[in-house]
Amino acid sequence: MSAKVYTLDEVAKHNTKDDCWLIIGGKVYNVTKFLEDHPGGDDVLLSSTAKDATDDFEDVGHSNTARAMMDEYLVGEIDATTIPTKVKYTPPKQPHYNQDKTPEFVIKILQFLVPLAILGLAVVVRIYTKSESA
Known part of the structure; x- marks a missing residue:
């Protein structure tokens, strides 16, 4: 049977x-x-x-x-x-996701300006301490 x-x-x-x-x-x-x-x-x-x-x-x-x-x-x-055949899932094409939401050009500018600001501050402190001792 x-x-x-x-x-x-x-x-x-x-x-x-x-x-x-x-x-x-x-x-x-x-x-x-x-x-x-x-x-x-x-x-x-x-x-x-x-x-x-x-x-x-x-x-x-x-x-x-x-x-x-x-x-x-x-x-x-x-x-x-x-029974319907299973279809393999293909995710849609999307642009790269920037997780921290900070544009790359801002990071590049900061990488240049922060060390420059630290150097400038060091020079100002040096000049100020020289003028105080004189």
Whole structure:
């Protein structure tokens, strides 16, 4: 006997506390009876409905015992052609972000003027102390 094959649209209709189905590893599971017993709470499972939850499941790192329990909730397989393919995110091209918000030309001017001001102050102090001693 072959397993029933469901489309994503069919599985997506089962997204409530009273009727919750998940897609994990190409298989469809009716986890409604497990919602109250799930260690992470029912919200974790409900947030994984209507999509391929394989990554969500694997990211948590479930134990072998948890994986063995899945067989009792299996209701069929998913028609993989009905699941949208993942698109790799490409960030938009943006100009370089200057974190300190100080324009570069201001920094270059300060790098020139600050040492010059210190030198000038030293000369003024030197002249002033010479005139005081005279």
